[in-house]
Amino acid sequence: MNFILKNDFNYLKKNKIKLLLLFLLINVISLTLHLTEEIPSLEKIMFSNATNILKDEFSIIQYIIFLFNNIVFIFLILDLFIKDLNYELDNLFMRIKIFKWMFTKFSFVIIVTIVLKLLEYLSLFFCLYLLSTISWNIELVNLIVIDIVYTLSIEFSYLFLYILFYRANNIFIYYIVGVFLFLVIPKNVYNLHKYILFLLLILLIIIVAIFLITKKFHKKMIEKLRSN
Amino acid sequence: MILEIKNLSKSFDNNMVLDNVNLSLTSGKIYGIIGRNGSGKSVLLKIICGYYVPSSGEVLLDGKDYMKNFEFLPNARALIEKPSFLPDLTGFENLKLLASIQNRIDDNDILRIIDKLNLSSEKDKIYAKYSLGTKQKLGIAQVLMENPDIIILDEPLNGIEKLTAEKIREILKEEKEKGKLIIIASHIKEDIDFLADEVYEIDSGKVIKIK
Known part of the structure; x- marks a missing residue:
């Protein structure tokens, strides 16, 4: 377990640090656009990280931030998952069972997602505290919790999608299904806090499905990755 | 211990790489597999390791x-791919981290194999600063350190200087x-001839015993 965690952490530190800093920076920059508005802190935060996209108030910037924020996490999970199947065969898979590998890998993804989301909100709170005012309430905590669960659901849904279509020779199938999924998923993240238990249940089902499918098809995935 | 390969075939997109391969490999022998680059040696090793699934046949x-x-x-344990280690850790730390996955050996076992492979002077250098040959030696160290029953090596002496290559042959x-049951693939026939008890050549997907 230690090997996978250290290996993944090192990989992120070495290869993805710029992307993760950009992710934090974009949300802070977005917040500065709403600093002077006479709206509560919660709304300023939701505008800045696009967690409250309203259908009747279309904003292209909000959609771009929503897309960017989610794509960063989708990219992260796919990258961490594929990297081992591609580069760690001799070192890792001759020493570990595939179930244990997945368990450790997914634990790392969940930890990284939570840490990044907390850093995102901390940077937003800090920015609000420095440049404006911040009014604390339970709604802020609700937002953080639902945003973490929502992001994890998106990440694992796309990993599930990748595993389902890994055999497709046409890469466009990923994009078509991926874009379709983005169009149909709810984008008002904050409003989902009423359905958090339902969302958690879906997340759990997706993770179990990934475990079962990967156990059966990981060797085919390795072959496919090598042939690309 | 017997490793049996029965009627094994493997094709990628209708391109037959291995065609009805039958082998019976036993403990206490070194098996050499030769063939030109792209002949299917690595694919055979990857199937034996269980990385790839055969199109037909079985490995028992x-x-x-x-x-x-x-x-x-x-x-x-195998060294088929390019060795993959953490670049910011030393050779010793990398081996220690790998050994922690199964916890079967301690630091002394790791140091022993490091010493055997003439890696002692390099063990505290970070991996990123290793030469190609030293990286390969560390790859071989990760294969040998946990005393596996089966050792699988693909082009193990690539990039390794003459003296160490000699040492590795001795160790094998x-x-x-x-x-131990040892399988070595190489496109250099001399390497295999010196080490192997039995030699097989892969050509056009067929495996032929030549020694």
């Missing part, structure tokens, strides 16, 4: 089809004497 270890449970080859012969 002591009569058991370990692939049926979607597992990799048990009690084996020692491992054979201990009863």
